[in-house]
Amino acid sequence: MSTQPFEPKAASLPTGLVQIEDPIEKVIRERLAEERTRLEQEAGVAQKETHHFKRPTENPFTRKQRGHTTLLFGGLTWKHEKLVHGAFEGLGYLAEAIPVPDVAAFQLGKEYGNNGQCNPTYFTVGNLVQYLQKLEEQGLSKQEIIDRYVFLTAGACGPCRFGMYEAEYRLALRNSGFDGFRVLLFQQSGGLNQSDAEVGLEMNPDFFLGILNALNCGDVLNEVAYALRPFETNVGETDRTLDEAMDYMHEVFTKKQPWRINDELTGFLGNFKNTAEYIGKFVNQLKSDDITAPLERCRDMFNQVEVDRLRVKPIVKITGEFWAQTTEGDGNFNMFRFLEREGAQVLVEPIGTWIMYMIHQVVQKYNDLKGLEEGAVMPPMWRLDKRLPIEMNFRNKVAKLKLAEAIFKREYHRIVDAMGGVAHHLADQYELQRMGHPFYNSRAGGGEGHLEVAKNIYYSNKDLAHMVLSVKPFGCMPSTQSDGAQAAVVSAFKDIIYLPIETSGEGEINAHSRVQMALGEAKNKAKAEFALALSNTGLTLETCREWVDAHPETKRPMYQVPHKKGVVGGAANFVHHIAERIKAESWQPTQAAALVN
Numbered sequence: 001m002s003t004q005p006f007e008p009k010a011a012s013l014p015t016g017l018v019q020i021e022d023p024i025e026k027v028i029r030e031r032l033a034e035e036r037t038r039l040e041q042e043a044g045v046a047q048k049e050t051h052h053f054k055r056p057t058e059n060p061f062t063r064k065q066r067g068h069t070t071l072l073f074g075g076l077t078w079k080h081e082k083l084v085h086g087a088f089e090g091l092g093y094l095a096e097a098i099p100v101p102d103v104a105a106f107q108l109g110k111e112y113g114n115n116g117q118c119n120p121t122y123f124t125v126g127n128l129v130q131y132l133q134k135l136e137e138q139g140l141s142k143q144e145i146i147d148r149y150v151f152l153t154a155g156a157c158g159p160c161r162f163g164m165y166e167a168e169y170r171l172a173l174r175n176s177g178f179d180g181f182r183v184l185l186f187q188q189s190g191g192l193n194q195s196d197a198e199v200g201l202e203m204n205p206d207f208f209l210g211i212l213n214a215l216n217c218g219d220v221l222n223e224v225a226y227a228l229r230p231f232e233t234n235v236g237e238t239d240r241t242l243d244e245a246m247d248y249m250h251e252v253f254t255k256k257q258p259w260r261i262n263d264e265l266t267g268f269l270g271n272f273k274n275t276a277e278y279i280g281k282f283v284n285q286l287k288s289d290d291i292t293a294p295l296e297r298c299r300d301m302f303n304q305v306e307v308d309r310l311r312v313k314p315i316v317k318i319t320g321e322f323w324a325q326t327t328e329g330d331g332n333f334n335m336f337r338f339l340e341r342e343g344a345q346v347l348v349e350p351i352g353t354w355i356m357y358m359i360h361q362v363v364q365k366y367n368d369l370k371g372l373e374e375g376a377v378m379p380p381m382w383r384l385d386k387r388l389p390i391e392m393n394f395r396n397k398v399a400k401l402k403l404a405e406a407i408f409k410r411e412y413h414r415i416v417d418a419m420g421g422v423a424h425h426l427a428d429q430y431e432l433q434r435m436g437h438p439f440y441n442s443r444a445g446g447g448e449g450h451l452e453v454a455k456n457i458y459y460s461n462k463d464l465a466h467m468v469l470s471v472k473p474f475g476c477m478p479s480t481q482s483d484g485a486q487a488a489v490v491s492a493f494k495d496i497i498y499l500p501i502e503t504s505g506e507g508e509i510n511a512h513s514r515v516q517m518a519l520g521e522a523k524n525k526a527k528a529e530f531a532l533a534l535s536n537t538g539l540t541l542e543t544c545r546e547w548v549d550a551h552p553e554t555k556r557p558m559y560q561v562p563h564k565k566g567v568v569g570g571a572a573n574f575v576h577h578i579a580e581r582i583k584a585e586s587w588q589p590t591q592a593a594a595l596v597n
C-alpha cells in the first residue's frame with residue numbers, strides 16, 4: 001500500500017494556457033499541509049530529512065609516496081610490533097609502531113570518538129591521535145603529518161564494534177584536526193589479490209608471509225619469555241635476553257628478502273612467471289630455514305638463563321577479548337606484570353589461535369551453506385548440471401582453507417620447535433569447537449565467539465592452568481554474551497578457577513584486588529599439588545635440590561620435563577620427573593639430604 005499522502009491532481013490544460021490558482025484552493029492546501037504536519041508531530045512520525053552516511057573520499061597512498069611516507073601500526077605487544085616493523089622494512093616500507101596505549105590515550109579516544117564504544121576502541125583510537133599530537137609537538141605541521149604518515153589497521157565487517165573501528169578512527173581524526181589523515185584497512189576477508197601496480201601498500205604474498213612470520217615469531221618469543229621469567233635465578237636475565245633476541249630477530253626480518261625467480265628463468269617461463277613465482281614463494285616458506293635457523297640461535301641465548309624449576313607457581317591462563325588479552329599496558333590494567341609480581345606464571349594467548357579461529361569460522365560457514373550464497377536454495381537433485389558446479393566449488397574452497405589451516409599450524413609449530421619446544425602448540429580449533437559449542441553456539445560470530453568459553457574448559461581440563469583469567473573490555477558485546485555462558489561452564493566443571501575481569505580506563509585497584517583473591521585459591525591449588533607430588537614420590541625438596549645440583553643441565557630452560565597427566569604446575573611435574581630419573585639412575589642423595597628426608 002502506498003504511504004504517499006493524497007494530492008489532488010490538477011487537470012491538464014490545453015497548450016499555451018497558464019493556470020491561475022484559486023486563492024481559496026491555495027488556503028485549503030496550506031491549511032491541509034499545516035494540519036498534516038501537526039498530526040505527524042503528534043503521532044511522532046514527522047518526516048525528517050535523511051542524511052545517509054557516505055564514506056569520505058580517502059586520499060590515496062601511492063607507490064611514488066612510499067619513499068617518504070611512514071606506515072604507522074600498533075595494537076599488539078612490543079615484541080610482535082618489533083618484528084612486524086622488521087618485516088615492513090624488509091619489504092621496503094618506512095614503518096613505525098605506535099607505543100602501547102595508556103590511560104591518557106583512552107581519554108583522548110573518549111574525547112574525540114563516539115559515545116558508547118567498547119574499551120579497545122577508545123584506547124586504540126585515542127592512541128593514534130595521541131601519537132599524531134606528539135609528532136605535532138615535535139615540530140611537524142598537521143599537513144606534514146597528513147602527507148607523510150598513514151595508519152594501517154585490521155578491519156572487518158563483523159557483528160561487533162570491530163566492524164566500526166575504521167569509521168571511529170576517521171571520526172576521531174577529524175575531530176582532533178587531522179581530517180584527511182589516511183587509514184589503510186588490512187581486511188580480514190581481503191585475500192591476496194589486493195595488489196595494484198600503483199598502490200602504496202601492496203597486499204601480496206610477500207606482505208602476508210612477512211607479517212604472518214613476524215606474528216608467529218612474536219607469539220613464540222613472547223610465550224618463552226613469560227614461561228622463563230618467574231623461574232629465573234638471576235633477576236632481569238630473561239628480559240635482557242629477550243631484548244637481545246628481539247634485536248637480533250628484528251635485523252633478520254629487516255634483511256630477509258622476498259623469494260624471487262632469478263632473471264635467467266624469467267624469460268624461459270614467459271606467461272607462467274607469476275604462477276611459478278607464487279608457488280615458489282610458498283615452497284620456500286615451507287622448506288627454507290630463513291626464520292628457524294635464527295630462532296635456534298635465540299633458543300641458545302635463552303638457554304643461558306638459569307632457572308629454578310622447583311619454585312611453586314600457579315599457572316594463570318589469560319583469555320578474553322583479543323586486544324585486551326594481548327596488550328601489555330593500561331588497557332588490561334598491566335595485568336601480566338601484576339600477576340608475575342604476585343607470584344604467578346602467566347600463560348599468554350598467542351595471536352596464532354585467533355588466526356586459526358578466523359580460518360576455522362570460514363570453513364564452518366562453507367560447510368553450513370554447502371557452497372551456496374546466503375539465502376540461495378540448492379537446485380533439485382535431478383539438476384545435476386547445476387548441483388555439480390556448486391558442489392565442486394564448495395569442495396575446492398574448503399580444501400584450500402583446510403590446506404591453509406594445515407600450513408599455518410605446521411609453520412607455527414616449526415617456530416615452537418626451533419625455540420626449544422618451550423611454548424605450547426596451537427590449540428586445535430575443532431576440539432575447541434566441540435568443547436565450547438554446548439555452551440556457546442559456535443556459529444555466533446563477533447569478538448572471540450565461542451573461543452572464550454572453549455578455552456576455559458580446554459586449559460582447565462587438559463591440566464594446563466590452575467586458573468583462567470578472562471580480560472573483558474568494558475562495553476564488549478561478545479564478552480557480555482559469553483559471561484552468561486561461563487556461569488554454566490563453571491557450574492558444570494566444579495574444579496575450574498575462573499575469573500572474569502572487566503577492563504576499563506579506570507578501576508585498576510579494584511580489578512587487582514579481585515585477581516589477588518582468586519590467585520590465592522590458585523596458589524593453594526599449586527602448593528597442594530606440589531606437596532602431593534613430594535609425598536607420592538617420597539622425595540623432599542632438599543633431595544630434589546641436591547639432584548638438580550648434580551644435574552646442572554636441568555637448570556637450563558630448554559631441558560624438557562615431561563607433562564604428567566593430572567599435574568599442572570611446573571614444579572610438581574619436575575618432582576615426578578626427578579623421581580623417575582633417580583630411579584633410572586639409582587642415584588643416592590647425600591646423608592644430609594637423606595636426613596632431612
Ligand code: SF4
Binds near residue numbers: 162446447473
Ligand atoms: S570483541 Fe568486544 S571489545 Fe573487541 S571490538 Fe568487538 S565489541 Fe569491541
